[in-house]
Amino acid sequence: MFDSGDFSETPLWYKDAIIYELHVKTFFDKNGDGIGDFKGLTEKLDYLESLGVNAIWLLPFFPSPLKDDGYDISDYYDIHPHYGNMRDFKNFLREAHHRGMKVIIELVLNHTSDQHKWFQRARKKDAPKKWRDFYVWSDKPDNYLDARIIFQDFETSNWTRDPENEKFFWHRFYSHQPDLNYDNPEVQKEIFKIIDFWMKMGVDGMRLDAVPYLFEREGTNCENLPESIDFLKKLRAHVDRYYQNRMILAEANQWPEDAILYFGNGDACHMAFHFPLMPRMFMALRMEDRFPIIDILEQTPPIPDNCQWALFLRNHDELTLEMVTDEERDYMYRVYARDKAARINLGIRRRLAPLLENHRRKMEIMKFLLLSLPGTPTLYYGDEIAMGDNHFLGDRDGVRTPMQWSADRNAGFSRANPQKLYLPVTIDPEYHYETVNVENQEQNQTSFLWWVKRVIAMRKNFKAFGRGTIEFLHPDNPKILAFLRKYQDEIILVVINLSRFSQVVELDLSPYAGYTPVEVFSKNPFPVIQEKPYIMTLGFHTYFWFVLKKEVVASPEKKVREISLLKSKSDWIELFSSQLKTKIESMILPQFLMEQRW
Numbered sequence: 001m002f003d004s005g006d007f008s009e010t011p012l013w014y015k016d017a018i019i020y021e022l023h024v025k026t027f028f029d030k031n032g033d034g035i036g037d038f039k040g041l042t043e044k045l046d047y048l049e050s051l052g053v054n055a056i057w058l059l060p061f062f063p064s065p066l067k068d069d070g071y072d073i074s075d076y077y078d079i080h081p082h083y084g085n086m087r088d089f090k091n092f093l094r095e096a097h098h099r100g101m102k103v104i105i106e107l108v109l110n111h112t113s114d115q116h117k118w119f120q121r122a123r124k125k126d127a128p129k130k131w132r133d134f135y136v137w138s139d140k141p142d143n144y145l146d147a148r149i150i151f152q153d154f155e156t157s158n159w160t161r162d163p164e165n166e167k168f169f170w171h172r173f174y175s176h177q178p179d180l181n182y183d184n185p186e187v188q189k190e191i192f193k194i195i196d197f198w199m200k201m202g203v204d205g206m207r208l209d210a211v212p213y214l215f216e217r218e219g220t221n222c223e224n225l226p227e228s229i230d231f232l233k234k235l236r237a238h239v240d241r242y243y244q245n246r247m248i249l250a251e252a253n254q255w256p257e258d259a260i261l262y263f264g265n266g267d268a269c270h271m272a273f274h275f276p277l278m279p280r281m282f283m284a285l286r287m288e289d290r291f292p293i294i295d296i297l298e299q300t301p302p303i304p305d306n307c308q309w310a311l312f313l314r315n316h317d318e319l320t321l322e323m324v325t326d327e328e329r330d331y332m333y334r335v336y337a338r339d340k341a342a343r344i345n346l347g348i349r350r351r352l353a354p355l356l357e358n359h360r361r362k363m364e365i366m367k368f369l370l371l372s373l374p375g376t377p378t379l380y381y382g383d384e385i386a387m388g389d390n391h392f393l394g395d396r397d398g399v400r401t402p403m404q405w406s407a408d409r410n411a412g413f414s415r416a417n418p419q420k421l422y423l424p425v426t427i428d429p430e431y432h433y434e435t436v437n438v439e440n441q442e443q444n445q446t447s448f449l450w451w452v453k454r455v456i457a458m459r460k461n462f463k464a465f466g467r468g469t470i471e472f473l474h475p476d477n478p479k480i481l482a483f484l485r486k487y488q489d490e491i492i493l494v495v496i497n498l499s500r501f502s503q504v505v506e507l508d509l510s511p512y513a514g515y516t517p518v519e520v521f522s523k524n525p526f527p528v529i530q531e532k533p534y535i536m537t538l539g540f541h542t543y544f545w546f547v548l549k550k551e552v553v554a555s556p557e558k559k560v561r562e563i564s565l566l567k568s569k570s571d572w573i574e575l576f577s578s579q580l581k582t583k584i585e586s587m588i589l590p591q592f593l594m595e596q597r598w
């Protein structure tokens with residue numbers, strides 16, 4: 001399937017997207033109360049646009065007691081007053097769309113807060129059945145015992161006794177988050193109403209939170225049940241029937257063969273996160289061996305044409321180690337979370353920079369990989385400036401601290417009394433906001449921020465990254481990860497040296513004998529490919545994108561540039577008269593620009 005044209009007008013926009021994940025409270029506090037708000041976020045859209053991202057994924061912003069950072073919703077139809085009001089949200093949405101950006105919001109459909117009115121009326125002792133049945137109740141906590149406990153540092157059972165009606169209610173997460181009862185058609189109807197409310201307003205996509213756990217059945221582990229997938233197909237049909245160019249994204253922390261269930265036959269979710277790939281990127285880098293990445297991608301079944309993986313390195317949760325073996329988990333803990341305080345549940349609560357010991361080249365390699373592998377990259381706010389974290393804050397709050405804009409008070413995030421901030425800004429000496437901030441990095445063209453911007457901008461020139469196939473090369477040197485991404489007549493060769501030492505590699509590129517690999521950033525042609533192995537020497541932690549070109553390409557450095565000469569009979573103003581102007585704009589300038597390194 002191919003659709004041309006403007007990114008924002010195409011049904012497959014999510015394949016070409018670069019998603020930026022953030023919580024509105026973390027980004028910019030416009031009214032000075034210590035909490036980021038929609039007015040502040042709207043002001044920072046220019047920043048996001050200059051970064052090059054074209055879709056924003058907003059973490060939950062609905063009214064909530066905020067015991068799980070808003071994943072405990074008490075009203076699905078409003079904005080939490082901390083962040084502004086509906087008018088502010090609509091204004092934000094309009095401004096984002098105005099810049100051609102998509103907006104993805106959360107649909108927390110597995111559970112609600114215990115403060116939600118549905119739960120309040122369901123728990124009453126004399127509640128009529130139709131209300132009680134919004135949730136899953138039992139006289140004894142002995143059903144569905146094969147279901148694992150997800151928040152294992154905090155909960156000991158998936159059942160909690162409600163003191164009010166003296167029955168137990170079912171919950172897969174915190175005990176203040178009762179699970180909705182999907183066997184009740186009324187619950188399903190309510191979810192559709194919520195979808196309609198936000199889709200009608202114009203949101204472009206929804207991340208379906210905790211979607212493997214919708215239904216429960218005795219004798220199963222209550223994950224990925226066919227009933228849950230069938231419901232998602234209904235949901236998708238509804239979205240397709242009433243709206244255009246929308247996207248739903250499954251948060252299913254599962255092995256590849258289970259995760260693909262969420263795509264159905266291209267008739268369930270458009271996207272799903274690739275959870276097992278994420279820790280394996282970290283493993284490959286640390287082990288200096290491409291095996292974990294190739295292994296998991298080879299185990300990943302193909303997905304329908306209209307579907308797409310969402311790839312990520314870090315997010316608002318712990319770096320989850322649920323989808324690895326016990327040995328792999330031990331390894332990850334040993335190398336990435338020696339400090340036990342950095343561990344939580346089955347994962348590591350750290351940001352990208354501290355995980356990689358603030359190693360610039362390693363951060364570049366990880367982001368480069370994220371942007372090179374098949375799928376849509378999702379970037380977590382703050383990681384583009386290599387922000388630090390603070391696990392002393394408890395739960396997962398250490399990776400949710402205010403965005404660092406400048407060296408000013410509160411990192412330029414808020415004018416409030418520093419004690420009033422929703423969470424303190426990072427003052428760890430290594431990641432202190434006085435040095436790690438947007439303003440500093442914008443001023444320094446060699447900063448990590450500028451590196452990220454440049455790589456994003458370059459990636460957008462090629463459709464192969466978002467849409468193409470992947471073919472791994474298997475050179476003898478295991479420290480080199482090399483693969484081809486192909487889409488229509490575009491061929492990209494990706495070569496990454498995972499090692500901290502220089503390496504040499506022989507690549508079998510014989511099917512491309514006669515092609516010239518052109519390095520995309522410099523436009524420098526490398527030696528023409530021949531039948532024999534293609535030998536490359538690579539400095540430590542280096543990475544390349546090459547376009548393979550059929551023709552012989554001259555080096556931009558060597559090329560003698562013929563600069564077009566413009567002759568004018570009268571004065572220079574005539575040069576910009578309509579005829580000549582068209583020529584300058586359509587021929588002379590583009591040719592000149594194409595030849596520039598920048």
Ligand code: GLC
Binds near residue numbers: 068072316
């Ligand atoms: C998802 C969210 C996580 C939340 C949980 C319960 O896993 O990513 O932050 O705590 O669902 O809603």
Ligand code: CA
Binds near residue numbers: 037
């Ligand atoms: Ca505010």
